[in-house]
Amino acid sequence: MKSGFVAIIGKPNAGKSTLLNRLLGQKIAITSPKAQTTRNAIIGVLNDDDRQIVFADTPGIHKAATALGTYMNKEAMNQAEGVDVIYYIADAKKGLNDEDQQILKQLFSYRIPVFLLLNKIDLINKEQLIKRIDFAARNYDFKEIVPISAANSDNLNELLKTTIGYFHDDRAFYPADYTTNVSRDFQIAEIIREKLLLCLDKEIPHLAACRIDSINTKGNKTSIEATIVCDRDSHKGIIIGKDGKMLKKINQASAKDIAQLLGTKVNLSLFVRVEEEWMNKTSRLFDLGYYTGDKYDR
Secondary structure, eight states, X not given: OEXXXXXEEESTXXXXXXXXXXXXXXXXXXXXXXXXXXXSOEEEXXXXXXXXXXXXXXXXXXXXXXXXXXXXXXXXXXXXXXOSEEEEEEETTTOOOHHHHHHHHHHHHTTOOEEEEEEOGGGSOHHHHXXXXXXXXHHOOOSEEEEOBTTTTBTHHHHHHXXXXXXXXXXXXXXXXXXXXXXXXXXXXXXHHHHHHHHSOTTGGGGEXXXXXXXXXXXXXXXXXXXXXXXXXXXXXXXXOGGGHHHHHHHHHHHHHHHHHHTSEXXXXXXXXXXXXXXXXXXXXXXXXXXXXXXXXX
16 A cells, blocks of 8 residues: 655645545535635545545635735645645646745745646647646756646546655555545535635625534434624625525525535525624634644644
8 A cells, every 4th residue: 555645735726626526536625716715724535445645625825915814825835744745736727927936935945746737738728738838847846747637637547646656655544434634514614605605706705704503413304503704794785685585595505515415404594794804813713613723643
C-alpha cells in the first residue's frame, strides 16, 4: 500500500471543490459558479486496496477584506504545510499571473513537491494549452504539470498514478470506511449555503452564513431548524423575498439534498437573522464554524 497527504490550493473558483468531489466519486464539498464558495478546509479520503490518499480541499486564496477572509487564507496555507504533495490548481483559460506568483512563492518555500493542475482544459484549444504549459515550465519549478478537466474527469486517473509516485508511507492513516472529516451538521449547513449561492445574485450570499440550531430524527423523518445569518436588513429582505418566495425556494432545494444525504424525509425550518459585521467578529466566526482547528492527524 502507498498512502499520503495532498493539499489542493488555488485562487477562488479554480475548481478545487469540483476536483475533490470527482476524485472521491461523491459530493463532499459544495460547489457553485461563484468565487469563495469554500470557507473551511475539508478533508476527503480516497481508499483503494493499494492506496489511501488524504486530500485537503481549501478556501480560495484572495485579497482578504474581512476577518473571515483572513481566516480563509490562513486555513488554506495551514493545510499545505507537512503534506506529501501540493496541487496548485489554476484556470487554464486565464493561466498564471502575478497573483499566482505571490501564492506560489510561499508554497515553494515549504520544499514540498508542487504540481500545477491546469484545469478546465475542455474550454480552451490545444495551442492555448501548449502555451500555458510552456510558460509554467519556463518560469516555475513545478514537479509535475498536469492538464485536467475536473468537471469532465479528464486525466484524473493519470494524476492519481503520478501522485502515488511521490508517497513514501506504506500504512493507512484512516479506516477503510472513512471518507471525510466534516460533521453531519456541517454538511447540512453547507448544503443550505450552497442553495443561497445558487439562488441569490451578486454579493448577498457571500455576506451570509448558516447555523444548524437543532436536528431531531424520529423513524423515517428528520426535523431540522437552521438560521441564515446575514449582514443587514436589506439582505434579509432579499433572502426572504416577496411573500417569502425566495426563502421557500431555498428551503425546498436544501431539503431535497439533505434528504438524499440523510436517507430520511426532511422537514426543514429556515429562519433569517441579521447580525451586522458578523464577518469581522471572531466570536461569531467561531460560533458559525469558522475557526482555526487542528489539521488532520498524521
